[in-house]
Amino acid sequence: MTQLVAGNRFTLLTGGREYFPALEEAFEAAQSEIHVETYIFDSDAAGRRIAQALARAARRGVATHLLVDGYGSKKLGWRFVARLKKAGVRFLVYRPDIIPWPFQRSRLRRMHRKLVVIDARVAFVGGINVIDDMHTPGHTPPRFDYAVRVVGPLLAEIYPAVKRLWALVEFMQFGQDWHRRPGLPPDATPHGAQRGAFVIRDNLRHRRDIEDAYLEAIESARSEILIANAYFLPGLAFRRALVDAAARGVRVILLLQERVEYVLMHYASRALYGAFLEAGIEIHEYHKSFLHAKVAVIDGSWATVGSSNIDPLSFLLAREANVVVQDRIFAEDLRGRLLEAMATGASRVPRERWQRPPLPVRVAIWFAYGVARLSTGFFAYARAQEFT
Secondary structure (H helix, E strand, C coil), rough: CCCEEEEEEEEEEHHHHHHHHHHHHHHHHHEEEEEECCCCCCCCCHHHHHHHHHHHHCCCCCCEEEEEEEECCCCCHHHHHHHHHHHHCEEEEEECCCCCCCCHHHHHHHHHEEEEEECEEEEHHHHHHCCCCCCCCCCCCCEEEEEEEEECCHHHHHHHHHHHHHHHHHHHHHHCCCCCCCCCCCCCCCCCEEEEEEECCCCCCCCCHHHHHHHHHHCCCCCCCEECCCECCHHHHHHHHHHHHHHHEEEEEEEEEECCHHHHHHHHHHHHHHHHHHCEEEEECCCCCCCCCEEEEEECEEEEEEEECCCCCHHCCCEEEEEECCCCCHHHHHHHHHHHHHHHHEEECHHHHCCCHHHHHHHHHHHHHHHHEEEEEHHHHHHHHCCC
């Protein structure tokens, strides 16, 4: 069961237009330490903006740490990194993408979470990468995504998580003083009245925490489940939980991505549409821009925001981080933003469309689904062998 911590204040941030100014403000106020973890750090306008803020903090003596993923940030140029290091920013790459074989299992174990902690007193958790979300070719910007600013007792769980991962990566890359840097005491004093939990997925003790948090909330839902997710290919337990909820009268709404970004995932996820629609589950496809959100609201009181997709990569292989918030005001705020996005930028999928799609579409869907299922089985089996 997800353990909720009281006394927090959660602030919902929509897209880079709210997220990046909030980060800059927090960096400018930093006195001792900054940790940034991100899957993608681009050298575009947003990346330069955040890099400059990190560099300013480092120059005034703040211990500034930037951890990026080796695959997601593989296009980050060495000159850009050199400027950060020259300013005093400590820079590490999680699993540098040096393996030449694209289907190597270890290559898929990515650091996908987006976490920022400043002075062990304020944190940001969400799905927003450091990339210009106004750059959405062929679509109306900005990219559709969320993050949450956190202050309160939950920092006692978030801060050690970023410290542990930094120390692990530094140790694995032969850092000289990974064990000598003492942490700060997290500011766990109450800053509000909201209850929440910090849930992560890794390949050791927290392999199912995020999925279990979802399932717990779905199975207890009584009125409405609203899920917005960029890459949606849930496993059997998750699918059954949604269908069972619909069968007991819960309104189940899925807001998914219409645009084709990754062809395999796009068609594989559509293999589930028919069964969901027959079960009475609503599917809305977002077409206005890139849907990158990984959020949900259940019964207008439970919400989650984070980096985890509902697909095999997020649930089986990647490092992910979400916050769960049990608070009606926060949940209704997120629900309102999602409903507005659905009204202005999404279309509901009619059940009739999936009763008999054209043959080429059927072939593409079931081929993609078969490949996805085989891949999931292979990687799940291989992962299990590592812990036996």
